[in-house]
Amino acid sequence: xxxxxxxxxxxxxxxxxxxxxxxxxxxxxxxxxxxxITFGGERAKILNGGQDxxxxxxxxxxxxxxxxxxxxxxxxxxxxxxVPDNSAGTVTTFYLSSQGAGHDEIDFEFLGNSSGNPxxxxxxxxSKGKGDKEQQFHLxxxxxxxxxxxxxxxxxxxxxxxIDNIPVRxxxxxxxxxxxxxxxxxxxxxxxxxxxxxxxxQGGRVKTDWTKAPFTAYYRKFNANANKxxxxxxxxxxxxxxxxxxxxxxDAAGRNRIRWVQNKHMIYNYCNDHKRFPNGxxxxxxxxxxx
Numbered sequence: 001x002x003x004x005x006x007x008x009x010x011x012x013x014x015x016x017x018x019x020x021x022x023x024x025x026x027x028x029x030x031x032x033x034x035x036x037i038t039f040g041g042e043r044a045k046i047l048n049g050g051q052d053x054x055x056x057x058x059x060x061x062x063x064x065x066x067x068x069x070x071x072x073x074x075x076x077x078x079x080x081x082x083v084p085d086n087s088a089g090t091v092t093t094f095y096l097s098s099q100g101a102g103h104d105e106i107d108f109e110f111l112g113n114s115s116g117n118p119x120x121x122x123x124x125x126x127s128k129g130k131g132d133k134e135q136q137f138h139l140x141x142x143x144x145x146x147x148x149x150x151x152x153x154x155x156x157x158x159x160x161x162x163i164d165n166i167p168v169r170x171x172x173x174x175x176x177x178x179x180x181x182x183x184x185x186x187x188x189x190x191x192x193x194x195x196x197x198x199x200x201x202q203g204g205r206v207k208t209d210w211t212k213a214p215f216t217a218y219y220r221k222f223n224a225n226a227n228k229x230x231x232x233x234x235x236x237x238x239x240x241x242x243x244x245x246x247x248x249x250x251d252a253a254g255r256n257r258i259r260w261v262q263n264k265h266m267i268y269n270y271c272n273d274h275k276r277f278p279n280g281x282x283x284x285x286x287x288x289x290x291x
Contacts, residue, residue, distance in 0.1 A: 029222050035065045038190075043214070051221075055193040056214040057083075057090060064093075064192030067224070071096075072186045074226020075245035076152045080110070081218040082119060084144035087112025089197030089208030092217040094150055096187040102129040104182035106159055108150050110143065111200045112215075119143055120267065123161050125171045127180035133282070135169055136268035137261065147220060153245050156183055160248060167250055167258045168265075177283045186229035193217045 030050035037044045040063020043056040055063045078094045090112040097105040105126035110119055121137040141148065151162040159182075161169040173181040193215065197208040225245060250258060262269075270276070271285035 029224065031065070031219075031222065034067055034069070034222060034224070035189075036068055038064045038066050039192075040064060053219040054216050055092070055191065055219070056216045057193045057195060058213040058215075059210045062192060062194030064190065064194070066191075067189035069224075070098075070186035070188050070229045071224060071226040072184075072229045073155050073246070074153075074224055075243075075248075076154075076189055076226065077149055077221065077223040078151075078189075078191070078219060079147040079149050079221040080143070081145075081147045082110050082143045083112055083193070083215045083217050086115045086209055086212050087119070087144075087215060088114045088201040088206040089195055090215050091192075091194055091196045091200050093190065093192045093194075094152075094219075095190050096152060096154065097126075097190055098182075098185035098187045104128070104185045104187060105131070106152050106154060106182070106187070108152070108161065111196075113201055114206055121163075121168075123169055125159060125182070127182045130180055132270060133171065134268060134270050135266060137168055137265045138267055139163070140265060147218070149221070153248050154182070155246055155248060157247070158249065160250070166261065167254050168261045170250055170258065172284065172287075174284045174287055177287060179282060179284045189222070189224065191219060 031046045031053045032050035035046075035053070037046075040055065040061050043058070043061060043063035044065060045054045045056075046052070047054065053065065055065070057063065076096065080092065080094060082092055083090050092110040092112070093108065095105060095107040095109070097103060103126065105124070107122065107124040107126075109122040109124075111122055113119060118138045121139060123135050123137075124131050125133045149162075149164050151160075151165065153160040153162065157173050159171040160167055173183070175181050175183075195208055197206070198204045201207075225243060271281050274281070
């Protein structure tokens with residue numbers, strides 16, 4: 001993001017940071033304009049003039065894409081329709097990540113299953129290279145039958161995971177308690193479809209059935225209402241200044257919804273895994289009810 005040591009006080013530093021972040025409009029973007037295919041060649045297809053994108057997996061390769069821009073905080077929405085029928089062994093992803101040692105990352109991963117069994121929604125947060133913050137859920141709908149919206153809200157106070165605008169998880173900033181939180185490293189948006197049958201489905205017991213290949217996942221209506229990071233960026237007009245995501249939190253209705261999701265649909269919570277963490281769970285587990 002550059003250095004601002006030449007500015008004499010914290011107010012000037014805030015102004016400099018604002019100038020270094022370009023606010024991105026809230027309208028849905030085009031995959032042609034916003035994304036680069038990163039691997040898989042023709043297995044990744046941009047369709048309908050940039051409005052739709054499909055990723056496919058066969059026995060030779062998966063496929064993926066990443067955003068052209070890096071972002072420092074924002075709201076990121078993507079509609080997905082996941083691999084139908086026997087998706088065992090496959091992992092479909094939508095996540096944010098920085099690069100290099102000590103990277104930050106915010107994950108939605110969708111772990112396939114054999115026909116008739118539910119997908120597992122796997123969430124995780126990495127900060128300064130450290131993860132181990134997994135929570136997993138089963139969905140209250142069939143994610144292969146229609147598109148649903150998966151959202152990551154990332155601001156300086158918290159990270160919120162939402163599905164169809166229903167909060168399923170909150171990870172609050174507890175840096176004051178010594179818990180790393182992603183606040184300074186810009187991240188790109190990534191998505192991929194790949195084979196992980198060594199662990200993805202029932203701990204690796206169910207393998208990918210390659211006779212069902214190619215497997216295909218569907219993406220559409222990507223939207224980044226976010227700060228675009230870049231040293232040459234300039235701030236835009238004030239029409240984008242009032243952005244809810246900057247201070248978004250969970251209100252009373254949201255707390256009721258997240259309580260319902262976590263009581264009825266959560267299947268794994270690292271905060272309850274005392275066997276995995278015999279020396280005690282992380283500090284945030286004791287401080288925040290809605291992690």
